[in-house]
Amino acid sequence: MESIIYKVLLAFVGGGFLSLLAQILIDKTKLTPARILVFFVSLGVLVYGIGLYDPLYEIFGRGVATPLLGFGANIAKGVKEAVDKEGILGALSGGLTASSAGITLALFLGLIFSFIFKTKQKRM
Amino acid sequence: MDINEKKRLIKKHSPKSPIVKNMFFAFLIGGLICALGEVIFIIASEFFDEKTSQTIVTLILIFLAAALTGFGIFDKIARVAGAGTLLPVTGFSNAVVSEALDSKSEGFVLGVGAKIFTVAGPVILFGISSGVVYGIIYYLYTLFMG
Numbered sequence: 718m719e720s721i722i723y724k725v726l727l728a729f730v731g732g733g734f735l736s737l738l739a740q741i742l743i744d745k746t747k748l749t750p751a752r753i754l755v756f757f758v759s760l761g762v763l764v765y766g767i768g769l770y771d772p773l774y775e776i777f778g779r780g781v782a783t784p785l786l787g788f789g790a791n792i793a794k795g796v797k798e799a800v801d802k803e804g805i806l807g808a809l810s811g812g813l814t815a816s817s818a819g820i821t822l823a824l825f826l827g828l829i830f831s832f833i834f835k836t837k838q839k840r841m
Numbered sequence: 842m843d844i845n846e847k848k849r850l851i852k853k854h855s856p857k858s859p860i861v862k863n864m865f866f867a868f869l870i871g872g873l874i875c876a877l878g879e880v881i882f883i884i885a886s887e888f889f890d891e892k893t894s895q896t897i898v899t900l901i902l903i904f905l906a907a908a909l910t911g912f913g914i915f916d917k918i919a920r921v922a923g924a925g926t927l928l929p930v931t932g933f934s935n936a937v938v939s940e941a942l943d944s945k946s947e948g949f950v951l952g953v954g955a956k957i958f959t960v961a962g963p964v965i966l967f968g969i970s971s972g973v974v975y976g977i978i979y980y981l982y983t984l985f986m987g
Binding site: 721724725726727728729730731732733734735736737738739740741742743744745750751753754755757758759761762763765766778779780782783784785786787788789791792793795796797799800801804805807808809811812813816818819820822823824826827828830831833834835 | 860863864867868869870871872873874875876878879880882883895896898899900902903904907908910911912923924925927928929930932933934936937938940941942944945949953957959960961963964965967968969971972973974975976977978979980983
C-alpha cells in the first residue's frame with residue numbers, strides 16, 4: 718500500500734513539474750499552446766534518444782509518460798524497437814505504429830462527437 | 842511609517858501575480874491528471890503487461906478528455922489549469938475534439954475532416970519526423986558501433 722501511494726505521489730510531482738515548465742513557457746514566451754505541444758513531443762524524442770527518458774520513467778512513471786513528452790518518447794521507443802527488428806525501414810514504420818492507438822482514438826472520438834455534440838467555443 | 846512598513850503594505854495590497862497563480866494551478870492539475878494515470882496504470886498492471894497498461898492509461902485519459910470536451914466541461918477546467926490540462930495527453934485529445942466540434946458547420950469532409958488536424962497534424966508531423974531522424978541516427982549507430 719505504501720509503495721502505491723509513493724508511486725502516485727511521484728507521478729503527481731513529475732507531471733506537475735512538467736506542466737509548470739510548460740506554463741512558464743506560455744507565460745514568459747510567445748509560444749502558443751499548439752507550439753508547446755509540438756515542442757514537448759519533439760523534446761520527448763530527443764530525451765529518449767539521449768537515454769534520459771528511461772531513468773526518468775523509472776522514477777516518475779506516469780508523471781513523465783502521460784505528458785506529451787511521453788508521447789514523443791513512445792514514438793522514439795517504437796522507432797528504436799522497429800529498427801532493431803527490421804533495420805532502416807523501422808525508422809519509417811516505428812513511430813506511427815507505437816502511437817497509433819492514442820492518435821486513432823482521439824481522431825475517431827473527434828469525428829463521432831462532432832455528430833453528437835453541438836459546436837463549442839473555440840479554445841486553441 | 843518607515844520604508845519597510847511601506848514595502849510590506851504595498852506587497853500586501855498588490856494583486857498576486859497571475860504568473861504565480863497560473864504556475865500553481867498548472868502544477869496541481871497537471872500533477873493530478875498524471876496521478877490519476879498512475880492509479881489507472883496500477884490497476885491495469887494487475888491484468889496486463891506494462892506496455893498494454895501504458896496504452897490503456899493513454900486511451901482512458903484521451904476518452905475522458907474527449908467526453909469532457911464534448912460536454913463543455915473541459916474548457917472550464919482548462920481556463921484555470923492552463924498547461925496543467927494542455928500538456929498531458931488530455932490536451933491533445935481536447936485539441937482534436939474541440940476542432941472537430943468547431944468545424945462542424947463547414948461540412949464533414951473539408952470542415953471536420955480537415956480541421957480536426959489543426960493541432961493534431963503538427964503534433965503528429967513533428968513527432969514522427971523527430972522519430973525518423975532519431976531512427977536514422979540510431980540505425981547508423983548500430984551499424985558502426987553495435
